[in-house]
Amino acid sequence: MFHVKQFDVVVVGAGHAGCEAALAASRMGLSTLLVTLDSKKIAEMSCNPSIGGVGKGQLVKEIDALGGEMGKNADFTGIQFKRLNTRKGSAVQSSRCQSDKHKYAKRMAGLILDQPNVSVVEGEVKNISVDGARVRGVEVFWEAGSAEVLCKSLVLTTGTFMQGLMHCGEIKSAGGRFGEKASLGLSDCLRKQGFSLLRLKTGTPPRLIRSSIDFAQMEEQTGDRNPRKFSVWNTRIVLPQVSCFLTHTNQQTHKIIRDNLHRSPLFGGEIKGIGPRYCPSIEDKVVKFPQKDRHQIFFEPESLDSDWVYPNGISTSLPSDVQEAFVKTIPGCQNVVLARPGYAVEYDCIDPRQLERNFEAKNLSGVFFAGQINGTSGYEEAAAQGLVAGINAALSVRCMPPLILSRTESYIGVMIDDLVTLGVSEPYRMFTSRAEFRLSLREDNADIRLSEHGYRVGLLKREDFAQVKQRKYKIECLGRYLRETQLIPNEGIQKQLDRLGSPQLSGPQSLNQLLKRPELGLNNISQLAALPGELQVDEMCAETLELEVKYEGYIEIQKQEIIRLQKMQQLSIPNGVEYSKIAGLSTELREKLSTARPKTLADAANISGVTPSALSALLYHVKKKKGQGKKGSRPVTPSAI
Ligand SMILES: Cc1cc2nc3c(=O)[nH]c(=O)nc-3n(C[C@H](O)[C@H](O)[C@H](O)COP(=O)(O)OP(=O)(O)OC[C@H]3O[C@@H](n4cnc5c(N)ncnc54)[C@H](O)[C@@H]3O)c2cc1C
Known part of the structure; x- marks a missing residue:
């Protein structure tokens, strides 16, 4: 069955998480094995034939910015594209497309099968072999027998398949998805390795x-x-x-x-x-x-x-x-x-609080988890996790620092933070309301926010990253010009403003100030004041610039908040803190913090179960102890750490 029995990375599962993980690891140059129960079902859409949606569209854009595949695949196989919430604020506008689910799966499978460094094997992984607290490999079973495959990193993306049990009225049958068998065995293996599992459920229409x-x-x-x-x-x-x-x-x-x-x-x-x-x-x-x-x-x-x-x-x-x-x-x-x-x-998943922020298991080095197995639901959530887990599995093989995305820079960071600190009590899906800094984490600027990471880990080419830097530069140049250029009113300009339904000018005004008017867009500004040819920008740059100008005040407040939070992360926690005396902490957290004795607030945030409100209580206590807590001042909520 196997010609090669040793890979850098083994990915279990070829759903949306597994596909991104396998592509990322192999594109980063590592030998990768993708094991799946049914090789004809790669990138299958188990439920709705669509990609994106409110909160989810942002995830797809971020996957794209990091060098993942979901956005590209959606473009080539989409049969209806729609921007959602266009009448609402820009922070909650998202993209969605109706997909041709067969073409989506076929194109993704084709990419994986053609990808150098990836081998695909049909089989069932039932066991993880370990050397102490480190992964050694997996045991793959198929009808004719089994084999151990060695790996340096393992990514588990088993979706709805672990102990999958399907229900249709009175009929119950074992299976991970209609017509597909369940994954039996891996749950027990994970339990033996010390993982605690949860049982979740999802459903689909006729x-x-x-x-x-x-x-x-x-x-x-x-x-x-x-x-x-x-x-x-x-x-x-x-x-x-x-x-x-x-x-x-x-x-x-x-x-x-x-x-x-x-x-x-x-x-x-x-x-x-x-x-x-x-x-x-x-x-x-x-x-x-x-x-x-x-x-x-x-x-x-x-x-x-x-x-x-x-x-x-x-x-x-x-x-x-x-x-x-x-x-x-x-x-x-x-x-x-x-x-x-x-x-x-119904299916088994793990409690994601057992994971580090790079999706690596805390108790088993080299084992990464992504997708529905982490308690989430949805293709986009799965793909985003798969991409991050695949990248980190590869970085771990190379002994390089992990890619940790923060909640101040990305929706993906928000999701990871929520999962590893709060855990799940029901299948987790992304909503714009989960992101405190959603006005800064828009779809239009995902490439500007994240492509540097994609380039650094090797998923984006130099010319791709150069394209984003150029876009950023153009936006900055035009932004500066708008701030520095005054429009002097004359009869022609006042008439044009009348025509555009915008109040006349009472005196000179900067173009930037004018663009803040809700009824005016950059195209109107360029009619009112002919912009120099070298500052002309395309539609994408215009959108980003317009939003940055119109929401300047709010975005600036968010930027300051982010800087404040980043500084706060570095706040040191004195040695003698008595966690048992901190009001607002659960008994469990008091015990955890007393044992871990984190050195900084950022270290405390990395402890599973430490919620934003717990951090807030800790911060207040530390500041008070250091004599910084003003009497009566309310503790801030460091929810964005
Ligand atoms: C019935 C149903 C209804 C759903 N409804 C919705 C919905 O309404 N909204 C929504 O957003 N999402 C829904 N989903 C969830 C969505 O399909 C998943 O979130 C998404 O597909 C998860 O991607 P994944 O990569 O984590 O896992 P999956 O897409 O489930 O892929 C898992 C992969 O792992 C493989 N595998 C599993 N175990 C093993 C093993 N031991 N060895 C080898 N390979 C293994 C499988 O063959 C498969 O390739 C639904 C799913 C199902 C099944």
């Missing part, structure tokens, strides 16, 4: 046959007229763009669901794993929101070449006959044919 649906009874939802791609690199939107359709459930749908709750594994107590509150099943919605007489459903095509449609909003684990009955009550679905029933899956 798939419907397109030709059996009457879309005329639904509301057409087209994509953006000028679709914008995810990647800042050399990609194109190449596939024909298609529509989605909006419809709703109704009282009749809800009655059928309510009448059959006794057959639901969710309500009958069969499902023990905890599901995502923010993404409830339709039976959950009907029970929890009895006052709502309808719930919206988006009908999304799965692929240009398939007759399957994904009804987004009716995830369910009710029996298939009940699913068919309630779907038929939905306008346009009277004659619907189900291609496949919906189901729920």
Whole structure:
């Protein structure tokens, strides 16, 4: 089976986390083995055929900026692109695309199979072999036998497969995903290695046959007229763009669901794993929101070449006959044919508080975890973790310092920080509200924020990084010009302002000040004051500059806050601190801190379970002890450390 039995990095799992991890490690020049249960299911979209969304679009942009693949793959295989929240503030605007799920998986699989340094093997990893507290390799099983493969770093990305148990009404079957077997064995091995595991659950709706649906009874939802791609690199939107359709459930749908709750594994107590509150099943919605007489459903095509449609909003684990009955009550679905029933899956994952910020296990050197196995949900969350874990697995082989992304510079850093300090009580997904500095962590500036890391670790080429530096330089030059150039009002200018619906000038004003007006864009400014040719910028630079100017005040406050927090991280904690006396700390944290005796606030933040509010309490105590805590002054919340 194996010609080579020794690799620098072994990645277990070829989902969204595993693909990014394997590509990152191999592109960084390390020999990489990707082991997966089914090599025909590489980069499979288990649920919704889409990439991005609110909070998730930011993750995709950051993956792209670091040199990952998800954004590029989404561009080449997207069939409807849409900017979300465009009527809201720029901090919460995100990109989403409807993907052709078959083409998405095919292109990603092709990249991996063509990638030098990566070997793909179909098999099941059941054991991790160790030398003391360090990984030695994995034991891979397949029908004809098993073999030990040695590695210096191991990345585990088993998704929903560990002890996967699928539920569809009364029917239960072992499996990680419809038609795919579960991973049995690895959970026990992890427990033996001292990991504590959790049981979570997620679900998916039935798939419907397109030709059996009457879309005329639904509301057409087209994509953006000028679709914008995810990647800042050399990609194109190449596939024909298609529509989605909006419809709703109704009282009749809800009655059928309510009448059959006794057959639901969710309500009958069969499902023990905890599901995502923010993404409830339709039976959950009907029970929890009895006052709502309808719930919206988006009908999304799965692929240009398939007759399957994904009804987004009716995830369910009710029996298939009940699913068919309630779907038929939905306008346009009277004659619907189900291609496949919906189901729920329970699976094992680890408590992510057992991980360092580089995703390496605290108790087992060289073992990294990424994706759903860390208690998250979603392709984007998985891919972002896979990329960071793959990079760090490679850096560890090279004995180089890890890549640690902070929550002040990235959404990925926010996610990592949340996972390793707070852990999870339900599948974790990204929201813009999780990022305190979201106004600075926008989609448009992801490349400026993060590409230096991608270049430093070797995932971005010199010319890619040079392109970003050039973009940054252009924005700075034009920004300076706008600040330094005054517009002197004359009759022509006042008339133009009238035409643009903007108040006339009472005297000279800087172009920067003028751009702060909500009704004016950079294109208007360049009409009012012809900008020098060498300062002309493209649409991307214009967007970043406009946002930086319009939100200048808020962004500056965030910058100061970040600097203050960074300084605070260096604050030393005196030796004699009595943690048992600090108000606001749990008994568990008091014990942990007393044992660890961190030297700085940053060290304290790295201890699992140390929450932002615990840090706040510690900071207040330390400052008071040092005589800096002013009487009555409120402790700051160092939530951004
Ligand atoms: C039924 C269902 C519903 C979902 N609903 C949603 C949703 O509504 N919203 C959302 O955001 N996300 C949803 N998801 C989750 C989404 O699919 C995952 O978050 C994402 O795919 C996780 O990526 P991953 O790489 O961590 O794992 P996966 O994509 O699950 O990939 C895991 C990989 O590991 C391999 N593997 C597992 N164990 C072993 C082993 N021992 N040896 C070798 N290979 C192994 C598998 O073959 C597979 O290739 C759903 C998933 C499922 C299954």
